[in-house]
Amino acid sequence: MTTEEIYAQLKPIVTTYLPEDVSESDITLDSDLTRELNINSAHLVDVVLDVEDAFDIEFDNADMERLRTLNDAVAIIQKKIA
Amino acid sequence: MTEDEIIALLPYSEPFLFVDTLESVDEQGAKGSYTFKEDSYFYKGHFKDNPVTPGVMLSECMAQIGLVCFGIYLSGDITLEMQMAFTTLHVDFYLPVFPGERVTVVSERMYFRFGKLKCKVRMTNEKEEVVAIGEMSGMMKRK
Numbered sequence: 001m002t003t004e005e006i007y008a009q010l011k012p013i014v015t016t017y018l019p020e021d022v023s024e025s026d027i028t029l030d031s032d033l034t035r036e037l038n039i040n041s042a043h044l045v046d047v048v049l050d051v052e053d054a055f056d057i058e059f060d061n062a063d064m065e066r067l068r069t070l071n072d073a074v075a076i077i078q079k080k081i082a
Numbered sequence: 083m084t085e086d087e088i089i090a091l092l093p094y095s096e097p098f099l100f101v102d103t104l105e106s107v108d109e110q111g112a113k114g115s116y117t118f119k120e121d122s123y124f125y126k127g128h129f130k131d132n133p134v135t136p137g138v139m140l141s142e143c144m145a146q147i148g149l150v151c152f153g154i155y156l157s158g159d160i161t162l163e164m165q166m167a168f169t170t171l172h173v174d175f176y177l178p179v180f181p182g183e184r185v186t187v188v189s190e191r192m193y194f195r196f197g198k199l200k201c202k203v204r205m206t207n208e209k210e211e212v213v214a215i216g217e218m219s220g221m222m223k224r225k
Contacts, residue, residue, distance in 0.1 A: 041169075041197075041223070042170060042220075045195055045196045045197075045221075046198075061196070
């Protein structure tokens, strides 16, 4: 899958967990999920669980520690579905 | 880890401890009970001259038994090095709880991943009527 294809599936998942004061248009591939998009650590877990379901993959603790931006998520997903 | 060991590890004390006994706990959930003391401080103001247990206290009791006791069991010996935070709460209330009533709380694991524990939690009274049903989650992180 290309980065664009993954991003197209990833973005709506992230959007679900955005706090009210952050809008969908703020999301870019470089957005830091917690620091910029203000997703809390509990919802970050929800994002990962939804990503796991959507791509039929499993994140481990190391993936979780690496995950900061949407780009990181795309890279982790790409590696796992390869 | 035994039920008594779990209670000893709870990070609460009077007047904010809402667990008397933990009857059972396993990989799938926890069950415990608490009696709301008639002289609890919040009855003086909730409500004026008409004491009823506040919903936030029922929620706290559900969380302490259903989420925190269960989370301590799942985390085991590293609990003392952990920091806890309540992250989500959704509860529907069905019946009031009056001073002196004993309630039982049962939680059922939805998932426990990356330090986040999410459970379905139910509270019943001594007549085994449903007092409250909800979903709640918390995070446990290394300090």
